Amino acid sequence: MNPMLEVENLRVAYPAREGGFNEVVRGVSFTLGRERLGIVGESGSGKSQTGRAILGLTAAGGRVTADLLRFSGRDLLSMAPRERRSLRGGRIAMILQDPKFSLNPVMPIGEQIVETLRAHHAVTQRIAHAQAIDALAAVQIDDPERVFKLHAHEVSGGMGQRAMIAMMLIAQPELLIADEPTSALDVTVQLQVLAILDKLVAGRGMGLIFISHDLRLVSSFCDRVLVMYAGRVVEEIAAVELHNAQHPYTQGLLNCLPQLGAARHPLPTLDRRPEWAL
Amino acid sequence: MSTRQAGLACRNLRVEYERFVAVDDVSFDLAPGESFGIVGESGSGKSTVLRAICGLAPLAAGSVQLTGAESALTAPAPGGKAFRRQVQMVFQDPYASLHPRQTVDRLLAEPLAIHGIADAQARIERALDEVGLGTGFRFRYPHQLSGGQRQRIAIARALILEPQVLLLDEPTSALDASVQAEVLNLLEALRARRGLSFLMVSHDLAVVTHLCQRLMVMQRGRAVEFVAADELAAQRVVADYTKSLMRASAGFSRTSAAHGARSSRPLPPS
Numbered sequence A: 001m002n003p004m005l006e007v008e009n010l011r012v013a014y015p016a017r018e019g020g021f022n023e024v025v026r027g028v029s030f031t032l033g034r035e036r037l038g039i040v041g042e043s044g045s046g047k048s049q050t051g052r053a054i055l056g057l058t059a060a061g062g063r064v065t066a067d068l069l070r071f072s073g074r075d076l077l078s079m080a081p082r083e084r085r086s087l088r089g090g091r092i093a094m095i096l097q098d099p100k101f102s103l104n105p106v107m108p109i110g111e112q113i114v115e116t117l118r119a120h121h122a123v124t125q126r127i128a129h130a131q132a133i134d135a136l137a138a139v140q141i142d143d144p145e146r147v148f149k150l151h152a153h154e155v156s157g158g159m160g161q162r163a164m165i166a167m168m169l170i171a172q173p174e175l176l177i178a179d180e181p182t183s184a185l186d187v188t189v190q191l192q193v194l195a196i197l198d199k200l201v202a203g204r205g206m207g208l209i210f211i212s213h214d215l216r217l218v219s220s221f222c223d224r225v226l227v228m229y230a231g232r233v234v235e236e237i238a239a240v241e242l243h244n245a246q247h248p249y250t251q252g253l254l255n256c257l258p259q260l261g262a263a264r265h266p267l268p269t270l271d272r273r274p275e276w277a278l
Numbered sequence B: 001m002s003t004r005q006a007g008l009a010c011r012n013l014r015v016e017y018e019r020f021v022a023v024d025d026v027s028f029d030l031a032p033g034e035s036f037g038i039v040g041e042s043g044s045g046k047s048t049v050l051r052a053i054c055g056l057a058p059l060a061a062g063s064v065q066l067t068g069a070e071s072a073l074t075a076p077a078p079g080g081k082a083f084r085r086q087v088q089m090v091f092q093d094p095y096a097s098l099h100p101r102q103t104v105d106r107l108l109a110e111p112l113a114i115h116g117i118a119d120a121q122a123r124i125e126r127a128l129d130e131v132g133l134g135t136g137f138r139f140r141y142p143h144q145l146s147g148g149q150r151q152r153i154a155i156a157r158a159l160i161l162e163p164q165v166l167l168l169d170e171p172t173s174a175l176d177a178s179v180q181a182e183v184l185n186l187l188e189a190l191r192a193r194r195g196l197s198f199l200m201v202s203h204d205l206a207v208v209t210h211l212c213q214r215l216m217v218m219q220r221g222r223a224v225e226f227v228a229a230d231e232l233a234a235q236r237v238v239a240d241y242t243k244s245l246m247r248a249s250a251g252f253s254r255t256s257a258a259h260g261a262r263s264s265r266p267l268p269p270s
Helices: A047-055 A081-087 A109-120 A125-138 A144-149 A157-169 A187-204 A215-221 A239-244 A248-255 B046-053 B081-086 B104-114 B120-130 B147-159 B177-194 B205-211 B229-233 B240-249 B254-263
Strands: A005-015 A021-032 A036-040 A063-065 A068-071 A092-095 A175-179 A207-212 A224-229 A232-238 B006-017 B020-030 B035-039 B061-068 B087-090 B165-169 B197-202 B214-219 B222-228
Touching (some): A005 A047, A021 A047, A021 A224, A021 A232, A036 A047, A036 A215, A047 A068, A047 A207, A109 A125, A109 A144, A109 A157, A125 A144, A125 A157, A187 A215, A207 A215, A215 A224, A215 A239, A224 A239, A224 A248, A239 A248, A248 B177, B006 B046, B006 B197, B020 B046, B020 B214, B020 B222, B035 B046, B035 B205, B046 B165, B046 B197, B081 B087, B087 B147, B104 B147, B120 B147, B177 B205, B197 B205, B205 B229, B205 B240, B214 B229, B214 B240, B222 B229
Parallel strands (some): A036 A207, A036 A224, B035 B197, B035 B214, B087 B165, B165 B197
Antiparallel strands (some): A005 A021, A005 A063, A005 A068, A224 A232, B006 B020, B214 B222
């Protein structure tokens, strides 16, 4: 059986001011089944660009090429824009970082969920409304009828992020791309949101790509981790084996975090080697 | 090292926005030369405490007093120029806290001009050296700098007046882990060299305990616990809220997550 998502030699480039192109993703390859895959890297490593390219959300002017970019056996790059659009939000969904900026500020939260559902499934307004309420309840929002009518600025960050998860899951996607889904949240709320995500992913057998800069968080949540540096995957490692990471960049990233109860003054810093970016 | 270390005595601070009480009866001392941390989640009032100290948030009640070698009578009053020369702040987001159309040189000259300090040239060069950037960065604009470099400029701007107390509002939360380590090391080195006192706000327990000896945990505008960094490391904490913060900072785990999700209260709308 083919894996759900096959990515081979994915490259994303943007026009450079001096002419030519700057490659920000330089030959990323991986396959994904019904599992949780983490992509970790620092800002500028190309992790978000990888996720956006899979969804077809690369900014205008960007150039996406790949030897293979296939979702459940279908080639994404040669697909008509119309077809691609129907996949997006339907069978492939993406959770973005900050609910403050990614929810529509002038539309009630519930209406946005209904809109997502009706864009992909032929259901009546009444059924859509009922399903949206169920979806809000599924992400542990206590009074879904009330929250349905609220706008994005009227809810806390944690509740906004849950609403976004509800919105992304209502069309029952097979693949979920979560780009820093909890970075804008407090640590205690972070765990609640992750627990919800975990339950839903396990319950529905979805594939999940979890993009984050937080190596520890990702390794505690995912099955497998890709570590990206300067547009390339420098290491792929099973999450439980993270402490045995081989690449000096991965080791450095793990090592430079302050730890509770371990006084290290000064903290070890990352000694970036030019050969990592080759 | 400076001989005139200074600290802060904050008594019964209260900040209100219309009818919302952001900070409610918070008292603490920052001893001269100490570094003291404030942790809590967003909306707990931790940043507002810093803003109240430097006059960016209105104090409805309570007092802030600069302590140290000077007697209470001669200590500069909060809100005044002399107080600000002693107490400077570094903000969370280096992308928002530097004027986008001013060069580094202009950014660093501003506090010197305000306080009428003469040898700007030499001071700017020294400040850049001190934060590890060198004079090559002097005529660049913020957009030509990385996040870590910007935060170094923000630190240089705070230090150029040679203050004794530095208020740090999540100074590394916008930075990558590797850059965070560099900035934390820089702050530590500067503190040792100049005998500074730090008052640092963060949501990251590991970062706070790395830099601070003591910390205060805030929840909903109140101080719920005071704890020494080594007690926290040894898990000797009392307040439930502190415990849940500690669990959270240990990362995600399937067993505790199931428990945490069940016992969680609904979030109030912000």
